[in-house]
Amino acid sequence: MGGTTAHMDRQLLLLGLLRNQEMHGYQINEFIDQQMAFCVDLKRSTAYYLLDKLCREGYVSEEVERAGNRPERHVYRITPAGETYFQHLLRHNLTAYAPPIYAEDIGIIFQHHLPPAEVTRLLRVRHEAIITHRARLELLQTALPADHRAVIEHHIVHVDAELAWLDRLIAADQPTDAKHPA
């Protein structure tokens, strides 16, 4: 079963945006940065590269536009082949499960290379950072269009799982401290 690659999801994203309406590169990047930055990682130059590639592959058509003598605009429009490919990618995305990579794991594996007390201290800092991130997510929930509601929920569910795990980890790292509270 072919694994879902990040590459495919990016193509899916670009085709999905173009399915709605034709757009030029900058416009796509603006939209991604403003509406989707919290759930995708796609730098501007990468988007340009991928749009060009989708073009070479026949999934989108490109038309160069120019007003005055500003830099040219490359306007992209999805083709019928692109439409088909979009549906394929979407079905694949909805079907497959690609377990994400958690950056934290490496640190946990090597935690014994630092004194336990320091590890606990560092993890508490991370705990703070996660709490802050959770608050940002809840703010987003009200600021973003309703279609994103489920996605934010998704992130919150995982953030809460992360916090639960981290709490247990911190507690386990330092079990004797419960003796003298305050």
Added chain:
Amino acid sequence: MGGTTAHMDRQLLLLGLLRNQEMHGYQINEFIDQQMAFCVDLKRSTAYYLLDKLCREGYVSEEVERAGNRPERHVYRITPAGETYFQHLLRHNLTAYAPPIYAEDIGIIFQHHLPPAEVTRLLRVRHEAIITHRARLELLQTALPADHRAVIEHHIVHVDAELAWLDRLIAADQPTDAKHPA
């Protein structure tokens, strides 16, 4: 504040392995594939590339070894600078929180491009896949060294969060079906 990049975590991983004992490239790759494949994504050629880079940066030293006339072995050993860098990376990793990217999000955002019934059907297939993955994780828990216990727990916590979210999503997509239960 600098975001933890995947790049840094990979360096951390390689330095962490070399901190334990000197190793040659193939050996490192074997170890990663057998013990850590479930939590890191690092292809063999990438490891060779990064080891070479760590070498150019002075964090590890390389010694070419040869037995008979087999292909040469590049044996890597961590340097004092590498030791320091390792500690820095480890502290950074333990402190920072880098919210992962969830591939599923894109599909959810575009789900309305397919008929709701099909979306539900596809998500149920994914549900199955996640259950299967969860079982694999539980098997790993007994098969892997104890240091990995916390990491597997980490994954299981997130898989369960994913399942909970997906259940709710499927239920919401198809709210009227509860009327005639089998």
Added chain:
DNA sequence: GGCTGATTAGTCAAGCCTGAGTATAGCTGG
């Protein structure tokens, strides 16, 4: 009426990542 800084729009060299390929050694069956 011209200078500053923000916005629009995209390019590019340089670095990162990987599938496919190379090359030797050992083992196994016929």
Added chain:
DNA sequence: CCAGCTATACTCAGGCTTGACTAATCAGCC
């Protein structure tokens, strides 16, 4: 004894990604 398979150990061309850069317009303001 040797053809074919697996294991050992990398190498590399080519594709992917991105930070830094270019270059024009516009809005404000002294």
